[in-house]
Amino acid sequence: MRSFLTLLMLMASLLACTGTAVEDTRTCDGASRVETMALTSDKSGVVEVPVSLGPNDASFMVLTEGASGLLSTDGAVNQDGEVVVDWSDWADSRESLTNAFFASDEVSAFNWPVREEDGALTEGEWTVSASTLDDDGYPKAKQDVDVTVIRRACLGAKASLPVTIAYAGGLENDREVTEAVEGAAELWEGLYAALGVNIKVSFIGVDIDGSLPEPLLGGEDYAEVYEQVGDGVVVVVGNDVAGEADLYGEAGGIPGPLLPSSHSVVAVSWLIHAGGNAAFDDSELQVFAETMAHEVGHYVGLYHPVESDWSAWDALGDTRRCTSASACESALSTNLMFPYPVCGRNCVEQTKLTDGQVAVVLNNAGVR
Amino acid sequence: MLLVLSFAFAGPAYELLRLRDPVTCLDLGAATPALREELAALTEPAVLPSSVQVRASVCLTERFADDPVVHAQFGKWMLDSERAGLALVVLQRAEALPRAVALDLARQALTSGNHRVVAYSQAFFVRSGEPVVAEPPPPAALPAP
Ligand SMILES: [Zn+2]
Numbered sequence A: 001m002r003s004f005l006t007l008l009m010l011m012a013s014l015l016a017c018t019g020t021a022v023e024d025t026r027t028c029d030g031a032s033r034v035e036t037m038a039l040t041s042d043k044s045g046v047v048e049v050p051v052s053l054g055p056n057d058a059s060f061m062v063l064t065e066g067a068s069g070l071l072s073t074d075g076a077v078n079q080d081g082e083v084v085v086d087w088s089d090w091a092d093s094r095e096s097l098t099n100a101f102f103a104s105d106e107v108s109a110f111n112w113p114v115r116e117e118d119g120a121l122t123e124g125e126w127t128v129s130a131s132t133l134d135d136d137g138y139p140k141a142k143q144d145v146d147v148t149v150i151r152r153a154c155l156g157a158k159a160s161l162p163v164t165i166a167y168a169g170g171l172e173n174d175r176e177v178t179e180a181v182e183g184a185a186e187l188w189e190g191l192y193a194a195l196g197v198n199i200k201v202s203f204i205g206v207d208i209d210g211s212l213p214e215p216l217l218g219g220e221d222y223a224e225v226y227e228q229v230g231d232g233v234v235v236v237v238g239n240d241v242a243g244e245a246d247l248y249g250e251a252g253g254i255p256g257p258l259l260p261s262s263h264s265v266v267a268v269s270w271l272i273h274a275g276g277n278a279a280f281d282d283s284e285l286q287v288f289a290e291t292m293a294h295e296v297g298h299y300v301g302l303y304h305p306v307e308s309d310w311s312a313w314d315a316l317g318d319t320r321r322c323t324s325a326s327a328c329e330s331a332l333s334t335n336l337m338f339p340y341p342v343c344g345r346n347c348v349e350q351t352k353l354t355d356g357q358v359a360v361v362l363n364n365a366g367v368r
Numbered sequence B: 001m002l003l004v005l006s007f008a009f010a011g012p013a014y015e016l017l018r019l020r021d022p023v024t025c026l027d028l029g030a031a032t033p034a035l036r037e038e039l040a041a042l043t044e045p046a047v048l049p050s051s052v053q054v055r056a057s058v059c060l061t062e063r064f065a066d067d068p069v070v071h072a073q074f075g076k077w078m079l080d081s082e083r084a085g086l087a088l089v090v091l092q093r094a095e096a097l098p099r100a101v102a103l104d105l106a107r108q109a110l111t112s113g114n115h116r117v118v119a120y121s122q123a124f125f126v127r128s129g130e131p132v133v134a135e136p137p138p139p140a141a142l143p144a145p
Helices: A002-018 A175-194 A222-229 A282-299 A325-332 A355-363 B002-006 B012-017 B033-042 B051-063 B068-078 B081-092 B099-110 B115-128
Strands: A032-040 A046-053 A057-077 A083-086 A104-112 A124-133 A144-153 A160-167 A198-205 A233-238 A249-251 A266-269
Touching (some): A032 A046, A046 A144, A104 A124, A160 A175, A160 A222, A175 A198, A222 A233, A249 A282, A266 A282, B012 B033, B012 B051, B033 B051, B033 B068, B051 B068, B051 B081, B081 B099, B081 B115, B099 B115
Parallel strands (some): A233 A266
Antiparallel strands (some): A046 A124, A057 A083, A057 A104, A057 A124, A057 A144
């Protein structure tokens, strides 16, 4: 048996040696090129966004913004006129690929490719279609749309995601909070680094109320906060994130927009993580770090591998399709994107991502 | 024994309140005494993740705002620094409570040794337009016969 394996390995290595090597002549520095344009939707409410892709481009994000009504992204066609992705293939699916296919106010953020299996970008003139819709979701003709196209080159060896943690409500002057946030951010940096995703965290204070609105629904101050930072992902730390039962945190989209808008942040509550005594212990810091990592995971395109009704999943091939609480906790409880912390006497550390999930993160145009 | 302890928190409210997704207190169903007891149990320090303690106190405030049993629990939190996070939640949402109850809790909170609880209490007084006083005001003078 062992000799058979050795023979197989030898054959494999011979094949590798005799194969024709394709030299990669691309410049992979993760650099971004940003282009803006003003377009108008046609009589069917459709706007066609030209995306000119060069040899180094590995991913792009198309952001469509309208002054009124709703927007959605419908799909993409490559340089040969082939449909690469179409919203209708996902409309009734129990799997989720991107929120860009769903109508949203103010801005639709479409990142492509999402997954490894979506394939690499090809050089040439692509077209991304978006729709302008009224508040009920029906097409709205002849609407002005501001478009931003971010094209990102293939990544170099040291790809990273810039992250700014913004303290709201004067929390930058609250030492107990800043120490906890810095401690959690350090754990988060280590957690992502172990997965091959480097983050660079910086800290600022922003002049907004410490009671944060849900970024998914939109917060009027969030555009200004993102404008102030101008880059990467912004995590706003407040006392609480609105909602009747409070939230650990929330991302402004899956993926989130990489330009200023009312959805352009991840919001997290320090108070809910500090527990009943409002003072962090090590296990609470760990869950706080996991919340930041989880919510930013959403912001760069990750879904929960399974939703908590056990009947909807992400669109990745390497996260298990479990269908019950016991099966899903057994298969996925250590996954960073699991929908809740799994705790008994202690909480299970949720620090793992599959290769497919890591690929989604690295395909996000904000990672460079 | 370990297995039993591992599932000691299990219950419908626990399963909802531990979710990272948005959950409203209305999702917990009817405001029955059973729900009140379950939520009260979820505010205990042993419950993990500890965020569930905080969220359970939010739902006690939202769903049982008129319940004297719950008010008594809130009163204990105001003076217990180990429950300061729960006191903060109640003070932040004190407008949901009957005004006299809210003012009484805020007055108690002013004597808490916890600086955050005191600050949240003061903020409630500012919002309510009442003077910041730790003691209840003296009873009104009887009208002249
Ligand atoms: Zn989530």
